[in-house]
Each structure stands twice: as C-alpha cells, then as structure tokens.
Amino acid sequence: MVDDYFQRSGHDPRGGARMVLKTATFFLWFAASYALLVLWATAWWTAVPLAISLGLSLAGIGFSVMHDGGHRAYSNRPGTNRLAALSLDLVGASSFVWHFKHNVLHHTYTNVVDADDDIEFKPFFRLTSSQPRRWFHRLQFLYWPLLLCFLTTKWILLDDLRDLARGHIAGHRMPRPSASDLLIVAVSKLNYLVWAFAIPLLFVDPLNLLAGYALATSVAGLVLGTVFQLAHAVEDASFFAPEEGAPLSLPWAEHQLATTVDFARANRLLTWYVGGLNHQVEHHLFPRVSHRHYPALAPLVRKVCARRGVPVLDHATFAGALGAHLRHLYRMGCPAVRQGAGDSADLPRSEHRPALTQGQAIG
Numbered sequence: 001m002v003d004d005y006f007q008r009s010g011h012d013p014r015g016g017a018r019m020v021l022k023t024a025t026f027f028l029w030f031a032a033s034y035a036l037l038v039l040w041a042t043a044w045w046t047a048v049p050l051a052i053s054l055g056l057s058l059a060g061i062g063f064s065v066m067h068d069g070g071h072r073a074y075s076n077r078p079g080t081n082r083l084a085a086l087s088l089d090l091v092g093a094s095s096f097v098w099h100f101k102h103n104v105l106h107h108t109y110t111n112v113v114d115a116d117d118d119i120e121f122k123p124f125f126r127l128t129s130s131q132p133r134r135w136f137h138r139l140q141f142l143y144w145p146l147l148l149c150f151l152t153t154k155w156i157l158l159d160d161l162r163d164l165a166r167g168h169i170a171g172h173r174m175p176r177p178s179a180s181d182l183l184i185v186a187v188s189k190l191n192y193l194v195w196a197f198a199i200p201l202l203f204v205d206p207l208n209l210l211a212g213y214a215l216a217t218s219v220a221g222l223v224l225g226t227v228f229q230l231a232h233a234v235e236d237a238s239f240f241a242p243e244e245g246a247p248l249s250l251p252w253a254e255h256q257l258a259t260t261v262d263f264a265r266a267n268r269l270l271t272w273y274v275g276g277l278n279h280q281v282e283h284h285l286f287p288r289v290s291h292r293h294y295p296a297l298a299p300l301v302r303k304v305c306a307r308r309g310v311p312v313l314d315h316a317t318f319a320g321a322l323g324a325h326l327r328h329l330y331r332m333g334c335p336a337v338r339q340g341a342g343d344s345a346d347l348p349r350s351e352h353r354p355a356l357t358q359g360q361a362i363g
C-alpha cells in the first residue's frame with residue numbers, strides 16, 4: 001500500500017530538495033543564535049532567549065537532519081546521507097555510536113529491557129516494572145525534566161566515550177570502530193570543546209558562559225528527551241522483559257506497533273520542528289522513508305491496521321501524550337508495581353490481540 005502511494009504520487013521516498021532547504025534553515029538558525037549569543041548579547045534579557053533558541057536549533061538539527069541521514073532516509077545518495085548523519089558529530093555527539101545504539105538496538109529491540117539502551121536510565125528512572133525500583137522513583141514524575149536537562153552534556157562528554165571504551169552497549173558488542181571512525185570522534189569532541197567553551201570564553205566571562213551553556217544544553221536535552229519519552233515511555237506502550245521469552249517473540253511489525261506511540265499528528269508546526277518524530281509509528285515501520293512523508297503514511301497505516309484488527313497507538317495532542325507519560329512515570333515509581341510483577345503494560349501484546357505474521361508486514 002505504501003509502495004502504491006509512492007508510485008501513484010511520484011514522490012521520492014527520500015527527502016529530496018526540500019530537505020536541503022530545511023537543513024539550511026536549521027543551520028542558519030543555529031549559527032545566528034550562536035553568533036548573537038557570543039558576540040552581541042550583553043543583557044540577560046537578550047542572552048536568555050538566544051540561549052533557548054540555540055538549544056532548540058541543536059535539537060532541531062538532531063531531529064530533522066541527523067536522524068534522517070543516520071537512517072539513510074535523507075537522500076538516495078549514500079554520500080549525502082553520510083554527510084547529514086555527520087551533522088551529529090559536528091555538534092559534538094558520535095554518529096558511529098548513535099548508529100549502533102539507535103539504528104541497531106533501539107529500532108530492533110524497541111522497549112526491550114537490557115537491550116534498548118533508550119529505556120536504560122538506571123538508576124535515575126524506572127520505565128518498566130522489570131527494572132529495579134528505588135525509593136526515589138516515587139518522585140520521578142516530578143524530577144524528570146530536571147534530569148533531562150543534563151542529557152546532551154552527559155551524552156557528548158561521557159556516554160559516547162564510555163561506550164567506545166567498553167565496546168558494548170546494553171550487553172551487545174559494538175562493531176569495532178575503524179581508525180577513521182575514531183578520528184571523527186576525536187575531532188568531534190575537540191570541535192565541541194572549541195565551539196561550546198573556548199570561543200565563547202574569548203568574548204564572555206566564565207560565569208556567563210556557564211549560565212548560557214547550561215540553559216542552551218538544558219533546552220536541547222529537555223526537548224530531545226521529551227520527544228523520545230512521549231513516543232515510547234507512556235502508559236499505552238508495551239515493554240518487554242527478556243525473561244518473558246525471546247525479545248522479539250512478536251512479529252517485527254507488531255512489536256513496533258505495540259511499543260511505539262504517535263502524538264499530536266495534526267500539529268503541523270510541531271511535526272516540522274521535530275522532524276516528523278511525533279509520527280514515531282510511521283518512522284518505526286518505515287525508517288528508510290523521509291520524515292516528510294510520515295503525515296501522508298499515517299492514514300494508510302491506520303487503514304491497514306484497522307483491516308487486520310491491530311490497534312495503532314496515538315495521542316491526539318501533546319498534552320495528552322505528556323499526561324500519559326507522567327502517569328506512566330508515577331505508576332512505575334509506586335511500590336505496588338514490583339520488580340518483575342507483570343502488569344498489563346508489560347505483557348506481550350500477543351496476549352491481548354491477534355498477531356500479524358511476518359508475511360503480513362504492513363507496507
């Protein structure tokens with residue numbers, strides 16, 4: 001059905017020329033916010049909005065440029081996809097580590113405990129009843145935004161280097177990086193220290209630099225983390241524990257539909273800014289299709305799923321998704337939901353509804 005859509009419409013499943021314009025918009029946004037913040041802003045009331053703008057542009061580059069490039073959905077040309085993926089290295093994080101963590105682990109083992117690193121926030125968050133509960137998880141529905149503020153700094157300055165040193169993520173061995181992979185990581189981290197700290201220090205005093213850095217990275221972390229959490233860590237999504245059977249006991253498409261949730265699909269501005277990642281169902285089913293097409297694919301996915309009696313998880317609004325996330329965090333922090341105690345959110349979906357078979361995979 002999706003193939004028919006592309007054949008009938010004549011659209012290129014990859015991004016096409018419009019993605020170049022969007023990429024330029026985000027990089028201009030980033031460069032203007034950075035230059036004005038470092039070279040021009042002197043009062044707090046100009047610096048604060050510029051630091052927020054810088055953080056938003058950083059997250060936007062991740063959503064709209066790097067993510068499509070990393071999935072080879074940006075362009076039909078491998079070199080262009082690689083270039084788009086390298087935008088992550090340009091802003092400080094490693095596209096090499098991201099590829100394994102996101103493309104391989106997260107997209108294969110979505111919401112599988114001890115395999116999907118994106119749900120491993122131990123010990124700070126407990127996202128499923130299979131993870132150990134600590135007393136402070138009772139308050140995780142309150143403190144989650146605070147911790148997400150540290151997400152990008154921890155990712156860039158700690159997680160990438162730790163994962164490369166260990167050579168494995170969530171128990172899975174990472175492919176050995178080549179010399180050029182390691183060189184890109186080294187240049188990327190050095191480049192980050194230069195643009196985030198060294199250059200601003202020439203123009204701004206250290207205390208103001210620290211304040212601006214903290215605000216910009218907090219905004220980026222909060223936005224990136226929230227968009228992810230609303231797509232996978234909400235009360236409607238299923239989580240799978242390894243002891244419940246093979247991680248992929250469900251057919252692939254059904255697993256993606258059980259663990260992934262769309263939100264606020266009608267919000268066009270949000271869809272543009274988050275690179276279609278409020279259409280995570282479509283993204284997880286068709287990761288090699290450019291995010292530009294997700295709004296058109298959403299009704300087709302629903303049509304096929306309705307015909308086969310498979311629910312598509314969806315929140316109509318951002319507020320609705322946020323509420324579902326907060327209720328999930330609250331519930332997972334409660335003593336009643338014990339480690340290993342199966343609750344409905346943790347049961348494999350095949351126990352609730354008929355399974356799709358591999359041969360019936362949507363598309």
Ligand SMILES: [Zn+2]
Nearest residue numbers: 071102283287
């Ligand atoms: Zn993805």
